[in-house]
Amino acid sequence: MRETLMLWWQLMRLRARARLQNRLSLVLAWISQGFGYAGAFASIWVILNRFGGLGGWRWPELAFLLGFQIFGYALGAMFTFTQFRFMEEQVRDGEFDMLLVRPVNPWSFLVFSGIDLQYGSHFALGLVLMIMAGLQLDLDWDLLMILRLLLSLMSAAMLTGAMFTALGACAFVLGRSRFLFGLYFDFWELSRYPAIIFGLPLQLILLTILPFSYMGFVPVSVLLGKPVPILGDAAPMLAILAGPITALIAAWIWRACLRRYQGFGV
Amino acid sequence: MSLFALSPLAARLTGSDLLATLRTFSAFTRAAARQQAEQRSELLAIAFGTMVDVFARISIWRSVYHGRQHVAGVTEAEMITYALIGATLLSHWDGALIVREIGKAILSGQIGATLMRPVSFPGALFAEQLGPRLLQFGFVCLPVITILSAVYGIAPPASLGHGLLFLVYIVVSTTLLFLIAIFFGLLSFWVLEAHSLEWFMRGLTALLSGGLVPLWFFPPVLGTVAHALPFAWITYHPMACYLGQNDLLESATLLVGGCGWVAALAIVNHLLWRSASRHVTAHGG
Numbered sequence: 148m149r150e151t152l153m154l155w156w157q158l159m160r161l162r163a164r165a166r167l168q169n170r171l172s173l174v175l176a177w178i179s180q181g182f183g184y185a186g187a188f189a190s191i192w193v194i195l196n197r198f199g200g201l202g203g204w205r206w207p208e209l210a211f212l213l214g215f216q217i218f219g220y221a222l223g224a225m226f227t228f229t230q231f232r233f234m235e236e237q238v239r240d241g242e243f244d245m246l247l248v249r250p251v252n253p254w255s256f257l258v259f260s261g262i263d264l265q266y267g268s269h270f271a272l273g274l275v276l277m278i279m280a281g282l283q284l285d286l287d288w289d290l291l292m293i294l295r296l297l298l299s300l301m302s303a304a305m306l307t308g309a310m311f312t313a314l315g316a317c318a319f320v321l322g323r324s325r326f327l328f329g330l331y332f333d334f335w336e337l338s339r340y341p342a343i344i345f346g347l348p349l350q351l352i353l354l355t356i357l358p359f360s361y362m363g364f365v366p367v368s369v370l371l372g373k374p375v376p377i378l379g380d381a382a383p384m385l386a387i388l389a390g391p392i393t394a395l396i397a398a399w400i401w402r403a404c405l406r407r408y409q410g411f412g413v
Numbered sequence: 414m415s416l417f418a419l420s421p422l423a424a425r426l427t428g429s430d431l432l433a434t435l436r437t438f439s440a441f442t443r444a445a446a447r448q449q450a451e452q453r454s455e456l457l458a459i460a461f462g463t464m465v466d467v468f469a470r471i472s473i474w475r476s477v478y479h480g481r482q483h484v485a486g487v488t489e490a491e492m493i494t495y496a497l498i499g500a501t502l503l504s505h506w507d508g509a510l511i512v513r514e515i516g517k518a519i520l521s522g523q524i525g526a527t528l529m530r531p532v533s534f535p536g537a538l539f540a541e542q543l544g545p546r547l548l549q550f551g552f553v554c555l556p557v558i559t560i561l562s563a564v565y566g567i568a569p570p571a572s573l574g575h576g577l578l579f580l581v582y583i584v585v586s587t588t589l590l591f592l593i594a595i596f597f598g599l600l601s602f603w604v605l606e607a608h609s610l611e612w613f614m615r616g617l618t619a620l621l622s623g624g625l626v627p628l629w630f631f632p633p634v635l636g637t638v639a640h641a642l643p644f645a646w647i648t649y650h651p652m653a654c655y656l657g658q659n660d661l662l663e664s665a666t667l668l669v670g671g672c673g674w675v676a677a678l679a680i681v682n683h684l685l686w687r688s689a690s691r692h693v694t695a696h697g698g
Contacts, residue, residue, distance in 0.1 A: 172606055172609075175604075175606050175609040176606070176608060176609050176612075178609070179606075179608070179609035179610070179611075179612035179613050179616075180609075180612045182612060182613055182616040183612035183613070183615040183616040183619070184616070185616060186615065186616030186617060186618075186619040186620040186621075187616070187619045187620075187625075189619075189620050190619055190620050190624075190625045190626045191625075193626045193630055193631055193632070193635075194473065194477060194625075194626055194630065196632065197484065197485075197630045198477040198484065200477075201473065201476055201477055202476050323454075323455075326452070326454065326455040326458045326459075327458065329458060329459065329462055330458045330461060330462045332462075333461075333462035333463075333465045333466050334465060336466070336469065337465065337469050340469065340472075340473065344472045344473060344475075344476040345468075345469070345472050346472070349468070349472075
């Protein structure tokens with residue numbers, strides 16, 4: 148176990164050192180991505196500035212939701228997004244086949260050897276939004292609340308990683324999976340808004356089959372003491388458990404798809 | 414050497430040159446459209462994703478308008494139309510992906526090979542992007558508009574004149590988005606960070622094009638600045654014309670303004686491309 152942990156650590160270190168060779172490029176990536184998200188968030192601010200609220204949420208509450216959503220996403224995506232988005236190419240070019248003959252778990256190898264440092268601005272933007280909104284909302288930050296926030300963020304990160312894993316695994320069976328990531332982001336953008344503005348069928352979908360609501364709306368509602376439709380009193384527990392549950396399902400999907408994998412390489 | 418019509422040098426072309434250029438352009442467009450048509454599952458995913466995107470926008474406007482007749486002189490029904498048409502015909506195309514394509518071509522050295530082709534790289538890229546775009550108009554945008562308008566309703570153009578002008582606005586919008594993307598893409602010859610340029614473009618377009626929120630809801634200062642920038646012709650000005658926010662004369666004047674931006678950006682891109690081509694030769698690709 149200790150050796151495995153050391154291997155993961157070394158893989159991450161190697162990747163980070165390689166990326167840090169070009170620091171200017173990394174800083175530029177942080178600034179530009181932060182700028183990109185700021186543009187999208189500014190559009191949402193314009194709506195709330197003009198209309199006063201969205202689905203009963205005022206700007207500080209929605210800013211907290213946006214901060215939470217982008218922070219949780221970045222935490223999961225830095226370990227999974229780049230790796231699994233390119234799974235289609237890895238399968239097609241036979242690179243994944245090479246991975247299968249190595250004496251390591253292929254999922255772990257992909258995750259830890261591909262850690263992506265480009266999410267600096269996601270974390271910064273998320274933290275700034277959460278802190279500024281938290282100050283305006285005058286929340287009672289006791290130990291339990293902080294623990295709940297950290298566990299919810301971990302859950303959102305696991306959820307993100309689990310979904311990318313499941314999407315990447317589709318390449319084992321279909322030979323293609325990249326186009327599914329586009330669809331993922333169409334749904335992911337829904338998690339920027341209070342789910343209450345969507346109709347009941349979509350709210351149900353976002354709480355069950357495609358659990359994007361646990362990436363922002365559910366945990367933030369719990370933290371802000373706002374009611375969560377459909378889930379009710381189960382919301383606080385599910386806000387923390389959604390990530391681990393989805394991770395288990397994703398692990399099952401990964402194994403099932405890997406069992407069916409026969410190679411597409413040339 | 415034939416150049417695509419977007420180049421200012423197109424004016425110097427003779428009639429037969431222009432015909433040959435258009436034929437080449439059309440061949441690129443058809444080939445790219447055919448390639449996209451073969452990937453049916455991808456097309457289906459795009460259609461489904463667009464449906465989700467438009468549905469989210471409609472949900473936002475229905476939620477904020479709840480109980481209000483109109484805000485800034487715009488009704489809920491008009492905002493639903495804005496979301497339906499704006500998110501499909503106008504801002505559905507992720508132009509920032511062109512920046513990525515150019516960046517990849519530069520990093521891989523493939524850009525060197527394009528210099529040997531009898532067509533300009535930006536022109537070929539436009540043709541290749543236009544093919545899937547036209548295909549998606551028919552197989553993604555129109556079905557999504559049809560399905561969602563059956564559920565939520567859609568306002569017709571303010572008048573026949575506004576409707577006809579809107580069709581020209583779609584052409585200007587598509588061309589401008591392409592030219593803006595090419596502009597950012599060509600900058601990667603010097604910055605070498607197409608990924609960052611892509612995100613800068615995405616941030617500017619998200620806010621200033623009026624893709625999600627029309628400029629009439631913007632705070633006055635930001636709104637005034639955004640009105641004059643070329644991004645506004647991607648979604649905001651075309652939709653303002655469609656909904657009759659401006660009279661016909663004003664809409665036509667703004668359309669001329671959009672054409673002015675097209676011409677200005679075409680010249681800037683031409684100069685950038687000429688300079689970039691020298692850059693490639695200097696380093697051997």
